Amino acid sequence: MKLDYIVVGLGLAGLAFVEELEKHGKSYVVFENNSQNSSSVAGGTYNPVILKRFTPVWNGHEQLEYALPFYEKISDKFNKNFDTKFITKKVFNSIGDENNWFTALDKPMLSNYMKPEIIKEKIQGVIGNFGFGELSGTGRIDTTDLIKTYRTSLLENNKLINESFEYNQLEIGENNLRYNEVEAQRIVFCEGFGLKQNPYFNYLPLNGTKGETMTIHAPDLQIDFLLKSAVFVLPLGNDTYKVGATFNWTDKTQVPTEEGRKELVEKLEKTISVPFTIIDQTAGIRPTVKDRRPLVGIHPEYSKLCILNGLGTRGVMIAPTVAKNLFNHLENGQELDEEINIRRFLKEQIA
Template structure:
């Protein structure tokens, strides 16, 4: 078999790069061993404002301009609903925080996304003395459905290998790479936290942050927007809500923990006062980097071996932008955005 690309990993990074290849009529296959769960268990929000400090998300305008059309295109091709236009509202904890919101909403990179309206709390099940501020151009991507349906289509087309890649079998030719019976021009590693096991790129400073979420059923809550406070409350429909997320920089397993469950429940109970039932809990390792920027680029020794990783907590938004950067770098020799270029680290 001869293809233009081998992609390793079928999470948000891998899918975003697949979309670049499809748009440019490139042939490819994908290897995925289902070991990384960060994309599957993600909250899936796209939100251009960091609500902890009211600062703009890095390259948010460019990211949204690429991401939303990409997900809409996938929706049409796979005939599934992925993109839910849901408002994100920040619960104010004081009048000072309200005033800070208005002060920041005038700034460049924020004025397009921070509503000047204060939304009064009219929900008896929510505790919020100082009401809410609303972020514009937000929504939720159903990442679990995206990945499962995307893999299904790749499998139907004979493009998906549900197995680990054996790094020892990769052979470098003059201008190509051989892997078993596949001959390719390029290989792109989009393995998420699995990159730590990759001998070609494991010296990159991928830290990893474990995140856990719980899912609750709360018929009385009747929330039709995403509520952000000490945790996110994300409505999924039918009285089901996702609550997240925790951050653990030491535990690097996908096992759920009682500590994370208790942390989320303790925070949730300060926000809502209605009855609810926990119906699920999931965990995954986010591929995070210390400087909170992706890891994108070409191996300094092997010029047709590349990495697309480190999407962190905002993979839904940043994945398409990072994938386009890498594709243009490979095919057109364009300069990578210096903030995501792996050249900023010694490989």
């Protein structure tokens, strides 16, 4: 079987790259072994404002302008809506928060999203004595459904193989690559935290940050917006809400923990004042990088080996843009931004 590309991993990164391949009529096959689940357990929210500091997310506005039509196109393709748009309400914890909100409003990009009025009215079931700041233009991609739907479709079209990609079986030739019966021009590795097993690219400083979320049932909490306080509370419908997320830099397993649950419950009890029951808990590893920028580009020694990784905590917004950047780099010779190019990490220096 002769193909243009092999793609390893079908999370948000792999999906966004496959969309580029589809758009440009390239042939490909994807390998997926369900070893990582960051994209499937993610909250899936998008918001170009960092709510801890009221500062812009790196390139957030531009990424979102490209990402929203990208997800809309996929929704149309599958006749399903993956994107739910909603307002985000940030709980203020002090008068200082209110002042910082007003200061941030003077910044041009932020004023596209942050509303100038502060909400002083109480919200039923929500703890907030200093008011709320409101953001528009935010929302959520149902990444669980998106990934599942996309994989099913690829499988039906014989473009996905539910197997582990075995690195030691890859033969790198002068003009092409061979992997068992597949011959391809290039391979793009999109393994998320699974990159650690990849002998070609595991020199890159992917740290990985474990995140846990829980789903709760809270019938007295009647909110239809994303609430952001010590945790986020995301409405899922039928009185259920996703609550998250934890950040753990040492535990690299994908197992939900008692410790994670305790932390989420404690923070949730400071956020809402109504009873709730926990109905689910999940965990995954975010592919975070030392310098908080994606890992994109071509292997320093093997020009047919490429990588799309390091989407960090904001894969929903970043993936479509960096997939386009990588495709244009490979197919049209467009330079990659040095900030995302893996060239910034020299193999010898890291080893």
